[in-house]
Amino acid sequence: MSSPATGRSLGLLVCLECRSTVRNARHLAAPRCPRCFTRLHERKPHSLAITTVLIVSAALLYVPANLLPVMTTRTILDDEQDTIMSGVLELLHSGSWPIALLVFIASIVVPLLKILALAVLLYSAWRRESRLRLQRSELYRLVEFIGRWSMLDIYAVSFLATLVQVKSFANIIVGWGAWSFGAVVVLTLIATRTFDERLLWDAPARG
Amino acid sequence: MSMVMVCPACDLAHRRAAPPLQGRTECVRCRAPLQRPESRPVETAIALAICALVLLVLSNAYPLVEMHVNGATRDTTLVGAAWGMYQQHYPTLAALVLLTTVIAPLVQIIALLYLLIPLWRGRRARGQSAMFRVLMWVRRWSFMEVFMLGSLVALVRLSSYTHVIPGVSLWSCALLMIGLSALTTVSSPEQFWAWAEKCPR
Numbered sequence: 064m065s066s067p068a069t070g071r072s073l074g075l076l077v078c079l080e081c082r083s084t085v086r087n088a089r090h091l092a093a094p095r096c097p098r099c100f101t102r103l104h105e106r107k108p109h110s111l112a113i114t115t116v117l118i119v120s121a122a123l124l125y126v127p128a129n130l131l132p133v134m135t136t137r138t139i140l141d142d143e144q145d146t147i148m149s150g151v152l153e154l155l156h157s158g159s160w161p162i163a164l165l166v167f168i169a170s171i172v173v174p175l176l177k178i179l180a181l182a183v184l185l186y187s188a189w190r191r192e193s194r195l196r197l198q199r200s201e202l203y204r205l206v207e208f209i210g211r212w213s214m215l216d217i218y219a220v221s222f223l224a225t226l227v228q229v230k231s232f233a234n235i236i237v238g239w240g241a242w243s244f245g246a247v248v249v250l251t252l253i254a255t256r257t258f259d260e261r262l263l264w265d266a267p268a269r270g
Numbered sequence: 271m272s273m274v275m276v277c278p279a280c281d282l283a284h285r286r287a288a289p290p291l292q293g294r295t296e297c298v299r300c301r302a303p304l305q306r307p308e309s310r311p312v313e314t315a316i317a318l319a320i321c322a323l324v325l326l327v328l329s330n331a332y333p334l335v336e337m338h339v340n341g342a343t344r345d346t347t348l349v350g351a352a353w354g355m356y357q358q359h360y361p362t363l364a365a366l367v368l369l370t371t372v373i374a375p376l377v378q379i380i381a382l383l384y385l386l387i388p389l390w391r392g393r394r395a396r397g398q399s400a401m402f403r404v405l406m407w408v409r410r411w412s413f414m415e416v417f418m419l420g421s422l423v424a425l426v427r428l429s430s431y432t433h434v435i436p437g438v439s440l441w442s443c444a445l446l447m448i449g450l451s452a453l454t455t456v457s458s459p460e461q462f463w464a465w466a467e468k469c470p471r
Contacts, residue, residue: 067282067283067299068282068283069276069280069281069282069283070276070277070281070282070283071281072283073274073276073283075274075276075283076276077275077276077277077278077281079278080402080403080406080459081402081459081460081462081463082275082278082459082460083463084274084275084276098399098463099399099402099403099463100399100400100403101403150427153427154423154426154427157426157427157430159426162422162423162426165419165423166423169419196300197299197300197301200279200280200300200301200302201301204279204302211413211416212416212419214370214413214416214417214420215416215419215420215423216420216423217363217366217367217420218351218367218371218416218417218419218420218421218424219420219421219423219424219427220424221351221352221354221355221363221364221367222334222346222351222420222421222424223424223427223428224354224355224358225346225350225351225353225354225355226335226337226344226345226346226354226424226428227337227344227428228344228354229339229340229342229344232339232340232342233339233431236358237355237358237360237363241360241363242360242362242363245362245363245366249366256410260279260280260300261278261279261280261281263280264280264281264282264299264300265281
């Protein structure tokens with residue numbers, strides 16, 4: 064099977080911001096989009112290396128994000144520490160299972176899915192796998208689409224911590240779990256940007 | 271304009287076709303969106319942006335929720351949620367919340383108006399391409415819809431302990447969320463440059 068015509072084979076660059084197509088002038092060290100002046104690259108530079116570093120950092124921070132309390136509720140009687148999971152369980156016990164499911168998906172499933180999916184995509188881009196390309200491409204777009212939703216718990220915590228500051232009744236104190244979790248979200252969001260999905264489609268190294 | 275267009279998601283070359291009137295066309299290989307409508311009037315986007323700006327001001331001017339507990343009343347605004355994080359010695363988280371819920375939506379609307387009002391009057395804005403890149407960057411960090419759902423989660427958790435009353439701002443935030451997503455759809459990058467290229471200078 065002959066390989067299809069691509070931007071690379073035709074010597075064309077596409078601007079990822081404004082989507083204009085530009086002839087790749089190879090004598091220019093750093094070509095820019097004539098329309099929006101974004102720097103153009105045939106592939107995002109050092110995409111695999113940068114994304115790997117970001118994903119490994121996110122995976123490491125995922126541990127404290129889930130083990131450390133995201134918030135502590137201090138009342139006259141006692142201190143109650145909440146991790147992400149115990150927050151979900153509390154919602155479940157208070158009878159609002161749709162909300163519990165929402166938080167479970169946004170805070171536990173989505174970050175884990177993002178880390179695992181990007182790891183799989185990195186591996187297949189590095190191996191230049193030629194099977195299941197469409198599925199991988201769709202997986203990437205799913206990760207891109209759902210990425211922002213894991214901010215949900217950060218907002219919920221910031222909201223509660225601001226509102227529940229009632230002297231001699233209850234105070235909510237933000238914990239390092241929230242910080243780690245925020246870092247996981249930001250790192251995975253950046254990693255999704257630094258990964259170049261075109262690497263999934265580049266021709267296999269051999270054959 | 272080049273006769274060929276390249277899919278930004280898989281690098282496949284396509285023969286350039288007329289942009290669709292509605293919906294979108296997809297790349298034949300990776301099925302990523304390739305072309306979106308480019309024939310909307312610029313007035314639609316300006317009207318939506320002004321509408322979103324009004325909603326944004328409302329969302330920030332009034333409290334999101336009020337809480338009554340032990341005879342005391344507490345409320346919080348949009349900025350207040352970020353400020354609370356700052357007071358608890360988490361400046362990075364405060365900055366993240368502020369950026370994604372206040373600054374990014376605001377800059378997104380202002381930048382678009384800055385670009386579109388001159389185009390509507392037949393001229394190009396000064397520093398158009400730089401401002402376009404600012405717009406594309408802030409759009410990626412504008413998380414109004416996530417904030418909305420996050421505050422609903424917080425409300426549900428609170429309501430099992432105390433009495434909470436949704437404020438004006440919660441409703442305008444909900445409308446702002448819809449407004450911003452409509453605005454982003456109407457002023458896609460392709461559409462923006464279609465407007466810009468109709469202006470000679």
